[in-house]
Amino acid sequence: MKHSQVFHSTRLRLAALYTGTMGVILTLCGVIFYEAMAHSHLSELNHRIESVAGTLHDGLEASLREPGRLEPVVQKFVPALCAAQAVCLSQDTTASHYLGVFQQDGYYIRFLDLSGQLLASSGQTPTHSLEQIETEPWQTLEMPDGTHYRQLSLLLKTANQTPWGYMQVGRSLYEVNGHMVWVKLSLLVGLPSTMLLVAVASWWLAGQAMQPVYKSYRQIQQFTADAAHELRTPLAAIQANLESTLTPDATDADAWDTLRIVERQNGRLSKLVQDLLILSRMDLQGLPAQRQPCNLNDLVSDLVEEFAGLAIASHLSLEADIRGAALITVLGIEEQLYRLVANLITNAIQYTPAGGTVVVCLSGDDYHALIQIQDTGIGIVPKEQSRIFNRFYRISSDRSRQTGGAGLGLAIAQTIAQAHRGNIQVESELGKGSTFTVQLPSKRDKQP
Numbered sequence: 001m002k003h004s005q006v007f008h009s010t011r012l013r014l015a016a017l018y019t020g021t022m023g024v025i026l027t028l029c030g031v032i033f034y035e036a037m038a039h040s041h042l043s044e045l046n047h048r049i050e051s052v053a054g055t056l057h058d059g060l061e062a063s064l065r066e067p068g069r070l071e072p073v074v075q076k077f078v079p080a081l082c083a084a085q086a087v088c089l090s091q092d093t094t095a096s097h098y099l100g101v102f103q104q105d106g107y108y109i110r111f112l113d114l115s116g117q118l119l120a121s122s123g124q125t126p127t128h129s130l131e132q133i134e135t136e137p138w139q140t141l142e143m144p145d146g147t148h149y150r151q152l153s154l155l156l157k158t159a160n161q162t163p164w165g166y167m168q169v170g171r172s173l174y175e176v177n178g179h180m181v182w183v184k185l186s187l188l189v190g191l192p193s194t195m196l197l198v199a200v201a202s203w204w205l206a207g208q209a210m211q212p213v214y215k216s217y218r219q220i221q222q223f224t225a226d227a228a229h230e231l232r233t234p235l236a237a238i239q240a241n242l243e244s245t246l247t248p249d250a251t252d253a254d255a256w257d258t259l260r261i262v263e264r265q266n267g268r269l270s271k272l273v274q275d276l277l278i279l280s281r282m283d284l285q286g287l288p289a290q291r292q293p294c295n296l297n298d299l300v301s302d303l304v305e306e307f308a309g310l311a312i313a314s315h316l317s318l319e320a321d322i323r324g325a326a327l328i329t330v331l332g333i334e335e336q337l338y339r340l341v342a343n344l345i346t347n348a349i350q351y352t353p354a355g356g357t358v359v360v361c362l363s364g365d366d367y368h369a370l371i372q373i374q375d376t377g378i379g380i381v382p383k384e385q386s387r388i389f390n391r392f393y394r395i396s397s398d399r400s401r402q403t404g405g406a407g408l409g410l411a412i413a414q415t416i417a418q419a420h421r422g423n424i425q426v427e428s429e430l431g432k433g434s435t436f437t438v439q440l441p442s443k444r445d446k447q448p
């Protein structure tokens with residue numbers, strides 16, 4: 001494929017398209033995955049902060065008496081609480097178990113009066129100004145050193161429902177951010193490596209997908225070259241003979257000889273063009289829809305009769321062997337089936353030396369018709385048996401050239417058999433003979 005510029009560039013384009021498309025899809029998936037991870041981490045953190053803040057809020061409000069004054073009872077809920085500009089209050093060992101979170105890394109709690117002045121705090125509190133406490137309960141704070149905090153601010157009320165101040169519960173986003181940086185790095189490293197693999201796989205896949213197209217392209221190229229070659233030989237013969245005759249000293253006898261050559265070569269050309277037409281029509285259309293029942297008993301008898309003269313001229317015996325009393329009928333085009341069997345009989349006669357025998361045998365069961373053309377001819381070596389059905393293939397060009405065949409006879413026979421949903425098999429032994437078996441789907445009729 002690399003020798004064909006068109007296929008090479010098409011493969012490259014296909015691979016680039018696959019890779020590009022996969023790149024966009026993978027990048028989108030990566031972004032969605034990253035966003036989903038970030039959202040899930042943040043939601044989990046929000047949930048934890050909310051649950052701690054909610055519990056504290058409910059527990060504290062009942063014991064608050066005067067706005068902006070921290071009652072000693074707060075110590076029961078928040079251990080290691082440090083009053084602003086004062087020494088930290090000692091930790092009460094009887095503190096409730098759920099407040100253990102403040103001893104964990106990153107959590108903090110702060111109490112502020114209604115004007116936003118810090119009253120007390122516990123845990124690793126960030127240093128920042130109080131912003132939008134009333135309108136924006138959830139805040140993500142960015143410190144000058146680049147650290148981030150997630151924080152929930154709640155308004156606390158005293159036991160008699162007058163506003164007391166604010167409680168802020170938050171946690172450092174250090175751990176979450178660290179995790180997300182790791183995810184981002186993995187995606188940034190993983191995506192190009194995956195794209196590299198995708199590019200290699202795309203190149204390989206594009207090659208695989210184009211193999212059948214390339215194969216038929218090569219076949220068409222080969223077919224065109226073979227057809228041109230076959231057409232050139234008779235044309236060159238005609239040209240050479242015409243040139244030698246069209247001289248001032250050519251006699252009438254020379255002219256007659258040339259005309260006979262031209263006639264013979266023209267016949268060869270006509271046969272070749274006819275064969276090529278049959279093949280191209282069948283390639284294009286397959287079998288026409290209007291198939292008719294074809295009586296193979298009559299077809300075989302007619303063909304044996306028709307080729308009897310040729311067999312006698314070649315000093316061969318040609319026989320028909322129609323087995324069974326039932327008529328064997330095949331749905332198809334009679335003219336084509338006739339051509340199929342005729343090609344096989346012609347070959348059998350051509351490749352059987354004088355004194356040999358050719359038998360055309362017809363048999364069948366309820367579903368299949370079998371036509372066997374057996375000869376006692378030269379035979380075919382095993383490695384050639386699969387190739388002889390290729391277009392323009394001849395086992396030995398010189399030998400076949402004498403028969404005038406272009407190597408299309410078996411190709412046509414096979415195309416016709418396949419168009420009738422059948423097949424052709426060959427069994428042969430060099431020097432002993434060959435048997436070509438045509439199998440076609442059939443329906444059996446009772447003999448009238």
Ligand code: ADP
Nearest residue numbers: 347348351388394395400405406407408409410
């Ligand atoms: P051609 O027109 O040259 O006969 P075919 O397609 O009919 O082309 O056959 C292809 C080749 O198969 C021939 O060149 C011939 O060598 C071989 N072949 C076909 N039929 C027979 C046979 N019955 N016995 C031996 N060789 C055969």
